[in-house]
Amino acid sequence: RKEVEQDPGPFNVPEGATVAFNCTYSNSASQSFFWYRQDCRKEPKLLMSVYSSGNEDGRFTAQLNRASQYISLLIRDSKLSDSATYLCVVIRSYNTDKLIFGTGTRLQVFP
Amino acid sequence: DARVTQTPRHKVTEMGQEVTMRCQPILGHNTVFWYRQTMMQGLELLAYFRNRAPLDDSGMPKDRFSAEMPDATLATLKIQPSEPRDSAVYFCASGLAYRGKDQPQHFGDGTRLSIL
Numbered sequence: 001r002k003e004v005e006q007d008p009g010p011f012n013v014p015e016g017a018t019v020a021f022n023c024t025y026s027n028s029a030s031q032s033f034f035w036y037r038q039d040c041r042k043e044p045k046l047l048m049s050v051y052s053s054g055n056e057d058g059r060f061t062a063q064l065n066r067a068s069q070y071i072s073l074l075i076r077d078s079k080l081s082d083s084a085t086y087l088c089v090v091i092r093s094y095n096t097d098k099l100i101f102g103t104g105t106r107l108q109v110f111p
Numbered sequence: 112d113a114r115v116t117q118t119p120r121h122k123v124t125e126m127g128q129e130v131t132m133r134c135q136p137i138l139g140h141n142t143v144f145w146y147r148q149t150m151m152q153g154l155e156l157l158a159y160f161r162n163r164a165p166l167d168d169s170g171m172p173k174d175r176f177s178a179e180m181p182d183a184t185l186a187t188l189k190i191q192p193s194e195p196r197d198s199a200v201y202f203c204a205s206g207l208a209y210r211g212k213d214q215p216q217h218f219g220d221g222t223r224l225s226i227l
Contacts, residue, residue: 034215043202043218044154087154098167099144099216103153 003027006088006102013109017078021105023088024070032091033064035073038104039084047073047086078109113137117203117219125227129191132222134203135184143186144216145171145178146202154202160186161208193226200224 006023013019025033033050048055050062050071061074071088088102116135124130136143145157158168158178168178175194180186190197200223204216 043220045218046215049215098156098159100156101146101154 001026002103003100004088004090004102006105008103008105010106010108013078013107015078015080015109015111017109018074018076019078019107020075021073021086021088021107022070023072023102023105024068025088025090025100026069027090027092028069030069030090030092033062033071034089034091034099035060035062035071036087036089036101037084038087044087044101075107078107080109080111083107083109113217115203115205115217115219117201117222119222120220121223121225123225123227124193126194127192128226129189130193130197130224130226132188132201132203132224134186134188134205134219136186136203136205137217138184140205140207140217142206142208142216143180144204144206145186145188146204146218148200148202148221157188157201193224195226198224198226 004025011019035047036044037047038044048057048062050064052064054063059076063072085104085106087104090100118133142161144159146154147157148154157171159166160180163180177189200221202218202221204218206216
């Protein structure tokens with residue numbers, strides 16, 4: 001079982017839709033959490049950090065549930081440009097910089 | 112806009128050849144990471160350095176892979192001898208490490224490696 005698990009998708013949604021991705025992690029000591037975005041044949045780029053209290057950045061909302069060990073990403077009012085793979089990322093502890101990546105969830109937004 | 116620079120962008124070579132990939136981290140960053148990405152396994156960490164010292168290379172096949180940081184502006188990943196199963200995209204990333212804070216890493220464009 002992978003340490004960070006995601007539904008690979010693809011999620012096919014129309015423009016304007018709201019879509020949510022979940023991610024689970026197995027190491028209960030994990031400390032830091034992120035969502036990265038990766039476009040086809042490009043490098044991963046940080047989308048947003050995930051804080052315990054939940055956080056929002058424009059149309060994107062991230063939530064963390066430590067008790068259930070899952071992280072979510074909600075995208076409202078989807079745009080065609082949101083089409084990409086979304087990677088859930090975990091850092092295990094404060095004394096390491098190692099990012100543990102999920103395999104990603106692919107989103108395709110259609111007109 | 113500062114970026115991580117990787118060379119070469121593409122590499123095609125025959126099995127058994129040595130492959131060297133290079134990375135120039137963002138100036139001022141003190142951590143450097145090497146990742147490999149395949150369709151089957153996703154992104155896997157191969158090795159990482161902090162202040163040029165190797166901290167973890169447990170994800171790297173030791174018999175054929177080696178990673179070094181000869182100076183703060185250059186990281187290298189070598190494969191010798193290369194095998195077809197090494198075909199993948201290799202990403203370098205750099206970041207600024209400090210305890211208890213978010214540590215976003217910035218990725219280079221990657222090296223697309225094909226071993227025939």
